[in-house]
Amino acid sequence: MKTNDLFDKLKLKTIIGKLPEEVVYIEADSREVKPDSVFVCIKGHTSDGHDYAQLAVENGATVVVTEKELDLGTDQAAQVIVKSTSRALAFIANHFYSYPSYKMNVLGVTGTNGKTSVTNLIHQLIKRGGERSALSGTIGFDLDGTLHESANTTSDIITTQRMMVQAMDLGIPNMIFEVSSHGLVEGRLSGVDFDVVTFTNLSHDHLDFHGTMEHYGYAKGLLFSQLGQNLQKPKYAVINQDDEWYDTYSQMTPFEVISYSMKERADFWAKNIHYMDDLTRFELESPEGNYTVETQLLGTFNVSNILAALATLYAKGERVEKLVEILKEVPPISGRMERVHTEAPLSIYVDYAHTPDAIEKAIQSVMPFKKNRVLFLVGTGGNRDKSKRPAMAEKASLADYVVLTTDDPRFESYDSIVNDLGQGMTHDQYALIGDREEAVRHLMEIAEPDDIIIFAGKGHENYQIIENTKYPHSDREIALEVISERF
Ligand SMILES: CC(=O)N[C@H]1[C@@H](OP(=O)(O)OP(=O)(O)OC[C@H]2O[C@@H](n3ccc(=O)[nH]c3=O)[C@H](O)[C@@H]2O)O[C@H](CO)[C@@H](O)[C@@H]1O[C@H](C)C(=O)N[C@@H](C)C(=O)N[C@H](CCC(=O)O)C(=O)O
Numbered sequence: 001m002k003t004n005d006l007f008d009k010l011k012l013k014t015i016i017g018k019l020p021e022e023v024v025y026i027e028a029d030s031r032e033v034k035p036d037s038v039f040v041c042i043k044g045h046t047s048d049g050h051d052y053a054q055l056a057v058e059n060g061a062t063v064v065v066t067e068k069e070l071d072l073g074t075d076q077a078a079q080v081i082v083k084s085t086s087r088a089l090a091f092i093a094n095h096f097y098s099y100p101s102y103k104m105n106v107l108g109v110t111g112t113n114g115k116t117s118v119t120n121l122i123h124q125l126i127k128r129g130g131e132r133s134a135l136s137g138t139i140g141f142d143l144d145g146t147l148h149e150s151a152n153t154t155s156d157i158i159t160t161q162r163m164m165v166q167a168m169d170l171g172i173p174n175m176i177f178e179v180s181s182h183g184l185v186e187g188r189l190s191g192v193d194f195d196v197v198t199f200t201n202l203s204h205d206h207l208d209f210h211g212t213m214e215h216y217g218y219a220k221g222l223l224f225s226q227l228g229q230n231l232q233k234p235k236y237a238v239i240n241q242d243d244e245w246y247d248t249y250s251q252m253t254p255f256e257v258i259s260y261s262m263k264e265r266a267d268f269w270a271k272n273i274h275y276m277d278d279l280t281r282f283e284l285e286s287p288e289g290n291y292t293v294e295t296q297l298l299g300t301f302n303v304s305n306i307l308a309a310l311a312t313l314y315a316k317g318e319r320v321e322k323l324v325e326i327l328k329e330v331p332p333i334s335g336r337m338e339r340v341h342t343e344a345p346l347s348i349y350v351d352y353a354h355t356p357d358a359i360e361k362a363i364q365s366v367m368p369f370k371k372n373r374v375l376f377l378v379g380t381g382g383n384r385d386k387s388k389r390p391a392m393a394e395k396a397s398l399a400d401y402v403v404l405t406t407d408d409p410r411f412e413s414y415d416s417i418v419n420d421l422g423q424g425m426t427h428d429q430y431a432l433i434g435d436r437e438e439a440v441r442h443l444m445e446i447a448e449p450d451d452i453i454i455f456a457g458k459g460h461e462n463y464q465i466i467e468n469t470k471y472p473h474s475d476r477e478i479a480l481e482v483i484s485e486r487f
């Protein structure tokens with residue numbers, strides 16, 4: 001791309017040195033820089049990209065975008081000094097990649113819980129309906145069935161642009177993003193022209209990053225305000241009417257709001273809900289009429305997630321009747337109230353609940369078919385939001401017996417994590433066992449016929465991070481091993 005063209009739109013800039021005629025890549029990580037790259041210095045949480053500019057030039061960068069004049073030890077690279085490199089990066093990345101989001105259907109889902117579930121449902125429904133779609137989220141980047149690992153739920157701005165270009169190059173018309181509050185605050189999606197954005201719910205999480213619920217709520221709201229003001233192009237906000245942030249987020253956009261609810265009349269309303277141990281059925285009232293919905297997805301929260309997915313695809317232009325038909329075939333989302341099949345007289349589920357609200361919802365989900373006890377195991381990560389720990393255990397107390405353990409202890413001691421959790425228990429039927437394998441074994445060893453067992457916190461993950469090493473770990477496999485010994 002012509003370098004002048006790339007920087008044309010940035011008004012406030014000082015150029016030092018001679019800009020090369022053309023550049024071939026944009027990078028914000030010195031380790032990724034190749035010859036003829038623009039290197040953009042970003043101030044991060046752990047380091048400052050400005051400190052890597054010289055390395056980037058040694059690797060072939062011919063332009064450095066910076067917030068201050070740098071001594072690069074060479075005049076081979078020009079410097080473009082701007083007020084904010086992250087804002088500049090948004091402009092040049094979108095321009096460099098020719099605004100792919102304007103040429104695709106782009107759907108974004110945000111909320112504390114349910115993002116992975118709703119985006120996966122949307123992805124499945126689109127694909128099973130005969131169209132192609134790409135999905136970026138916690139589980140990775142699913143490009144036409146090939147899963148590429150990604151470091152974040154919402155990837156950095158350059159990766160985000162590249163994912164859309166890759167999808168477009170393969171002729172995929174739909175791009176679905178799982179949108180984290182961190183990603184919004186850090187501008188990882190700046191410039192992405194969403195067609196439909198969807199909100200699931202907001203509850204206690206990530207306060208180590210956002211500080212207060214107000215800031216956290218504001219962060220999620222950015223997705224709605226960023227729909228913009230251009231009413232010539234129809235866009236839609238799909239918002240959970242059962243959540244207290246419904247009014248606030250509705251006010252943040254001038255576009256049409258499509259509501260959904262499990263409690264009261266809304267554009268998409270689920271009523272007469274029947275929860276069974278391997279099937280959920282409910283009546284759906286929708287703008288296109290009433291339907292009976294049957295799904296293999298279990299749990300109260302999945303009804304809400306289904307409403308979110310149906311309303312999002314209705315906004316995109318799909319027929320509700322067709323979606324309801326396809327939904328019957330959609331299998332459970334990996335690690336989200338996913339049943340572990342066994343011959344033993346037990347119902348075992350693996351779930352990803354790691355917030356107080358999700359824990360409450362996971363336990364409530366099995367109550368309608370409880371015959372004996374509900375045994376619940378939950379862990380939490382080390383060196384992350386500690387303030388939610390007692391609240392997690394308080395909700396876990398809804399179960400008859402609770403094992404409090406760790407997910408990814410990182411550098412924190414087992415005792416520190418489980419003792420924080422233990423403070424929230426409201427009954428004494430529980431055990432504190434920091435080692436997760438031992439914790440799973442303990443739960444399985446005390447299980448009795450007709451018990452319902454939920455392993456929460458790890459979901460689809462097949463590893464545990466201890467210090468900074470990933471070790472293989474699977475609650476499901478440990479549970480099945482104990483079953484083979486006991487039943
Ligand atoms: C706190 C946070 O959000 N950190 C994110 C941030 O990293 P950072 O600020 O530490 O970056 P840094 O390492 O200081 O580097 C600063 C700059 O120097 C550059 N650099 C660095 C080293 C080097 O050798 N050369 C070089 O050029 C880096 O490329 C970067 O441009 O920018 C990185 C690149 O975009 C992210 O991968 C990283 O996410 C980390 C891994 C993380 O754990 N983030 C969590 C908090 C997060 O974002 N989570 C949400 C999901 C939440 C949920 O819903 O569960 C998510 O979207 O993933």
Ligand SMILES: Nc1ncnc2c1ncn2[C@@H]1O[C@H](COP(=O)(O)OP(=O)(O)OP(=O)(O)O)[C@@H](O)[C@H]1O
Pocket residue numbers: 111112113114115116117118138153200201301302304305335336337351352353354357358359361362459
């Ligand atoms: N709509 C919902 N309301 C409350 N809890 C939910 C909802 N959907 C899912 N959950 C719970 O949250 C867990 C995580 O679900 P999911 O992965 O879909 O959420 P997420 O927003 O992607 O989470 P994360 O950001 O941590 O990846 C589930 O295993 C379930 O326990």
